[in-house]
Amino acid sequence: MAERVVVITGATGKLGPAVAERFAADGARLALLARDEESCIGVAMSLPGGIRRHRGVPVDLSDLVSATAAADTVREKLGHPQVLLHLVGTYQGGAPFEDSPLEDWHTLLDVNLWSTINAIRAFLPDIKAAEHGRIVTMSTPLAGTPVSNVAAYAATKAAVESLTLSVAKDLAGTTATANVLLVRTIGDEKPTHTRPEEIAAAMAWLCSSEASAVSGQRIPLVGRG
Numbered sequence: 001m002a003e004r005v006v007v008i009t010g011a012t013g014k015l016g017p018a019v020a021e022r023f024a025a026d027g028a029r030l031a032l033l034a035r036d037e038e039s040c041i042g043v044a045m046s047l048p049g050g051i052r053r054h055r056g057v058p059v060d061l062s063d064l065v066s067a068t069a070a071a072d073t074v075r076e077k078l079g080h081p082q083v084l085l086h087l088v089g090t091y092q093g094g095a096p097f098e099d100s101p102l103e104d105w106h107t108l109l110d111v112n113l114w115s116t117i118n119a120i121r122a123f124l125p126d127i128k129a130a131e132h133g134r135i136v137t138m139s140t141p142l143a144g145t146p147v148s149n150v151a152a153y154a155a156t157k158a159a160v161e162s163l164t165l166s167v168a169k170d171l172a173g174t175t176a177t178a179n180v181l182l183v184r185t186i187g188d189e190k191p192t193h194t195r196p197e198e199i200a201a202a203m204a205w206l207c208s209s210e211a212s213a214v215s216g217q218r219i220p221l222v223g224r225g
Contacts (some may be wrong), residue, residue, distance in 0.1 A: 017043055022197070032057065037057075132176070133176030184222050
């Protein structure tokens with residue numbers, strides 16, 4: 001990863017700092033994207049090289065104009081990105097489909113699906129042109145095997161998976177890949193949880209040249225439970 005430009009969306013969330021720490025330790029230069037600029041800068045300052053090496057970029061990924069502007073900033077400040085790690089996502093559920101508020105659908109569509117669409121559209125030309133370009137998105141086993149009371153969450157994550165796998169097909173003939181990681185719950189409180197550092201390690205391998213043969217795959221990180 002030495003000197004590769006890596007874009008991490010949702011960089012200030014539950015998973016972002018651990019992923020940023022792993023990729024910074026591996027020598028990457030990071031574009032840390034999130035809504036709040038101060039929080040982005042805070043993550044950058046905590047990493048080796050600090051704000052001299054990494055850049056916090058405020059963005060609203062539910063809006064394509066904002067996503068495109070963020071991509072322009074990354075190119076200007078760090079260079080053309082080679083890796084997109086899209087970590088933005090949220091969960092809402094707990095009610096049957098007929099009782100679930102439409103506001104939940106709008107929120108999940110914006111945060112889970114539209115953020116993915118806009119992030120990939122903004123950075124895909126760079127990823128496609130890069131040597132060993134990489135896209136990694138996040139989903140859940142519930143997208144493929146939904147349970148009750150999670151219709152909106154499962155549907156939006158299933159759309160993220162289909163989008164990622166379709167983009168992987170579009171990348172055929174290049175050295176770029178696109179894959180999606182499946183995680184139940186991020187944390188370490190229960191055996192069924194997946195620790196942030198485990199997810200970061202899986203992403204680091206998928207972004208390596210050794211993983212060039214892996215593309216268009218749904219990769220479960222749920223082996224303990």
